[in-house]
Amino acid sequence: MSLSRVLADIADCRACAGELPHEPRPVVRVFPETRLLICGQAPGNRVHQSGLPFTDPSGDRLRTWMGVGYEQFYADRRLGVAAMAFCFPGTNPKGGDYPPPKRCAELWRPALLRHLPKVELTLLVGGYAQAWALGDRRKATMTETVAAWADYAPAYLPMPHPSWRNTAWLKRNPWFEDEVAPYLRRRVADILS
Ligand code: SF4
Numbered sequence: 001m002s003l004s005r006v007l008a009d010i011a012d013c014r015a016c017a018g019e020l021p022h023e024p025r026p027v028v029r030v031f032p033e034t035r036l037l038i039c040g041q042a043p044g045n046r047v048h049q050s051g052l053p054f055t056d057p058s059g060d061r062l063r064t065w066m067g068v069g070y071e072q073f074y075a076d077r078r079l080g081v082a083a084m085a086f087c088f089p090g091t092n093p094k095g096g097d098y099p100p101p102k103r104c105a106e107l108w109r110p111a112l113l114r115h116l117p118k119v120e121l122t123l124l125v126g127g128y129a130q131a132w133a134l135g136d137r138r139k140a141t142m143t144e145t146v147a148a149w150a151d152y153a154p155a156y157l158p159m160p161h162p163s164w165r166n167t168a169w170l171k172r173n174p175w176f177e178d179e180v181a182p183y184l185r186r187r188v189a190d191i192l193s
Pocket of ligand 1: 103107
C-alpha cells in the first residue's frame with residue numbers, strides 16, 4: 001500500500017461517525033518528503049472548519065517556536081502534521097476539547113508512519129503524543145517529560161501544546177522558550193536548509 005492510498009483511506013474514514021458531534025472530517029498533511037512530523041492531539045474547531053492543520057492561534061505560536069512563517073509551514077513538504085486523531089473530537093461543557101478518540105491512532109498511525117521513512121524528528125506535542133511514542137520512557141508528568149527533552153533527542157522532541165490554555169504553563173516554565181525552543185529552531189533550520 002502506498003502513502004497516497006493510506007491518505008485516501010483516512011480521508012474516507014467514518015469510524016467515529018455517530019460518536020462525534022459532527023460528520024468526521026479527517027485532517028492530516030504529510031508527504032513522502034516529510035522529515036519533520038508534528039504530532040499533536042486532534043484538530044480543534046477552527047482546523048475542523050479550515051481542513052488545514054494549525055490554522056489557529058496555536059499554530060501561530062507553534063510556528064514561532066519553530067522559526068517558520070505561515071506560508072512556508074504549508075508550502076514545504078518536508079514539514080508534516082499527523083495528530084493522534086485526525087477529526088475534531090468536539091468541545092466539552094467546560095470549554096476544552098474532548099480527548100482524541102483512541103481508535104484513530106490504533107487504526108491509522110502504524111500504517112501512516114511506515115510510509116514516512118524520511119522522518120528524522122517528531123514533535124510530540126502534548127501528553128497523548130508523548131504517551132504513544134515514548135511509552136514507559138515518559139516521566140511522571142508532561143512537564144517532567146518536556147524538561148527531559150534531551151533524553152529523547154534526536155528522534156523526538158516532547159513539547160507542551162501551544163494552545164493559549166498553556167500560557168500559564170509557559171510562564172511557570174520559562175526554560176522551555178529559553179532552551180527548548182531555540183533547539184527546535186536549530187533543528188528546523190537544519191532540516192529545511
Ligand atoms: S478520528 Fe480518526 S478514526 Fe475517527 S473518524 Fe476521524 S479519521 Fe476515522
